[in-house]
Amino acid sequence: MSILNADLHCHSIVSDGTLTPEELAARAAANGVELWSLTDHDEIGGQQRAAAAARAHGMKYLTGTEISVSFAGQTVHIVGLGFDAADTALQDGLAATRGGRDSRAQEMARQLALAGIPGAYEGALKYVGNPALISRTHFARFLVEQGVCRDTGEVFRRFLTDGKPGYVEHRWAALGDAVRWITQAGGIAVIAHPARYRFTANEEYALFVEFKAHGGRGVEVITGSHTAAECVQYADTAREFGLAASRGSDFHSPDESHTELGLLPWLPGDLTPVWEVVAGRIQ
Incomplete structure (x- = not known):
């Protein structure tokens, strides 16, 4: 089989x-x-x-x-x-x-704002089907939409992995x-x-x-x-x-x-x- x-x-x-x-x-x-x-x-x-x-x-x-x-x-x-x-x-x-994904998302947005990318939390929410599951992927889609990065892979490499602005451990x-x-x-x-x-x-x-x-x-x-x-x-x-x-x-x-x-x-x-x-x- x-x-x-x-x-x-x-x-x-x-x-x-x-x-x-x-x-x-x-x-x-x-x-x-x-x-x-x-x-x-x-x-x-x-x-x-x-x-x-x-x-x-x-x-x-x-x-x-x-x-x-x-x-x-x-x-x-x-x-x-x-x-x-x-x-x-x-x-x-x-x-x-x-539990805790929303507070993590708020902190991610705060860090991205400090890196010169305002409005990331609200922007990510536009891509969320289930608000309880807001994630890095939703932020990545927003950053691509804003022209900050070419694709979601670049977003993760530059902003959303350990040691980068926008990464918050959970x-x-x-x-x-x-x-x-x-x-x-x-x-x-x-x-x-x-x-x-x-x-x-x-x-x-x-x-x-x-x-x-x-x-x-x-x-x-x-x-x-x-x-x-x-x-x-x-x-x-x-x-x-x-x-x-x-x-x-x-x-x-x-x-x-x-x-x-x-x-x-x-x-x-x-x-x-x-x-x-x-x-x-x-x-």
Whole structure:
């Protein structure tokens, strides 16, 4: 079953994407996606809409979310798949993780104003579909609109990463808490796009050891931000740690995303796909 067009990582206007769950479902289906998941940041408010849209387009569906956690001084993303979206512990945990985003956004705007970019908070709000989830991506879109930068990637490099004006650290969930919320709700926890983190080899090893000790069971091997060499690297990591492999574009927007929904390389045939682990949760 590794040869399956599954896209298990993307974002809608419920978090920091630009399309509705229904528009994403139509786009995924048009690209031949057979199994789909909407994984909005720290939010499951779009799950019912996404599942209904998937069914309308003849796709199978897995519930999804992407939880921000703090580990070794960095923000790491943990994707949850196949959980019960009505689970109250999961809902409460995500609500707590979302808390504090507005005050963080206000401080980001203050720092950008000091750097000569006024009105960033109000400008970012124009791009927000869910005010509880205002994020760096919304600020980036505003700075592109204002002509400060050519694209969102340049905004992040110049203003919104550690050590730059406009970057404000936020304390996210603990790794163990996020994995527990997902697994106790019947789902599988997956480390998202591991090549994106700036860990040393020892720190990355510690991440995988602790993740697995908490009950984490998967890693994104094929994802929109991985190079071919990184896909090979994390296929090896999946084998080393006995983890299931996931596949997802991390699609946010037709104008910003480098990888289109569903148009990804296949998983290596010897790996266990995450959808086999949560087969009983597929809708």
